[in-house]
Amino acid sequence: MRKPLMAGNWKMYKTPAETAAFFEKFLPLVAASNHADILICPPYVNIAAAVAAARGSNVEVGGQNLHTANKEGAYTGEITGAMLRAAGCSAAIVGHSERRQYFGETCATVLQRTLAALDAGLRPVVCVGERLEERESGRTEEVLAAQFRDGIAKLTPEQFGWIAIAYEPVWAIGTGKTATPDMAADAHRYLRSLVRQAYGAEAAAGVRILYGGSVKPDNVRGLMAQPEIDGALVGGASLDPVSFASIVNF
Numbered sequence: 001m002r003k004p005l006m007a008g009n010w011k012m013y014k015t016p017a018e019t020a021a022f023f024e025k026f027l028p029l030v031a032a033s034n035h036a037d038i039l040i041c042p043p044y045v046n047i048a049a050a051v052a053a054a055r056g057s058n059v060e061v062g063g064q065n066l067h068t069a070n071k072e073g074a075y076t077g078e079i080t081g082a083m084l085r086a087a088g089c090s091a092a093i094v095g096h097s098e099r100r101q102y103f104g105e106t107c108a109t110v111l112q113r114t115l116a117a118l119d120a121g122l123r124p125v126v127c128v129g130e131r132l133e134e135r136e137s138g139r140t141e142e143v144l145a146a147q148f149r150d151g152i153a154k155l156t157p158e159q160f161g162w163i164a165i166a167y168e169p170v171w172a173i174g175t176g177k178t179a180t181p182d183m184a185a186d187a188h189r190y191l192r193s194l195v196r197q198a199y200g201a202e203a204a205a206g207v208r209i210l211y212g213g214s215v216k217p218d219n220v221r222g223l224m225a226q227p228e229i230d231g232a233l234v235g236g237a238s239l240d241p242v243s244f245a246s247i248v249n250f
Helices: 016-030 044-054 081-086 097-103 107-119 132-136 140-151 181-199 201-206 220-224 241-248
Strands: 005-009 037-041 059-063 091-094 123-128 164-167 209-211 231-234
Touching (some): 005 241, 016 241, 044 059, 059 081, 081 107, 091 107, 107 140, 123 140, 132 140, 164 181, 181 201, 181 220, 220 231
Parallel strands (some): 005 037, 037 059, 123 164, 164 209, 209 231
8 A cells, every 4th residue: 555645835935933833733733643654845944944843753854846966066046955855855846837837847857856856865756737728628648648758757667666746737736726536536547557658567556646736624535535646745735734734634
């Protein structure tokens, strides 16, 4: 059985003091939550506060992005995977739809960042997903296949074994719209078929595929009831400790 991964993506929210306050309330609510792995990805400036607050707990801390090169250099505003690892992170989100939409992320750079994360000993959570116009035109599988082929399938089998995949229907992120459990499961099932074709049945059975897209306490149970859904990548609802704990404890 695949152990669920419940991940919170804080995006551009909270200060270090607010981060410490969040963990003070959140940790007691999930202290006994051994059914799932728990990951929180705060803004870079909050990583130190998050790592300090989470020390000794069952909650891991990750980065929201990283540079494609895993070595120091003259790249103003960027950080390496090695820096994230040294700061106490164990994972990194790669290729989030907002990175693709606002910052020119491509499948090629998703692959580069995934490799950089792996090289630094971080577990990449690699995001894929279609836009509203692509779903409405019946191109969901075409888009997912292209993102998988160009951003994931070039990994070696050993490298692939370390990643998680997050399916994010872009039209459901921050909009209040959510793919129905059946819609999400169909996309996850298709992604798993791509893994099976590229890496074999064992890899397909083992890889965790998370759902991301307006996950909330009132819809997480229906989503997680789908055997194909192995966790959640949660945005806004992960900012409140009670809300995110409710999602973790689905």
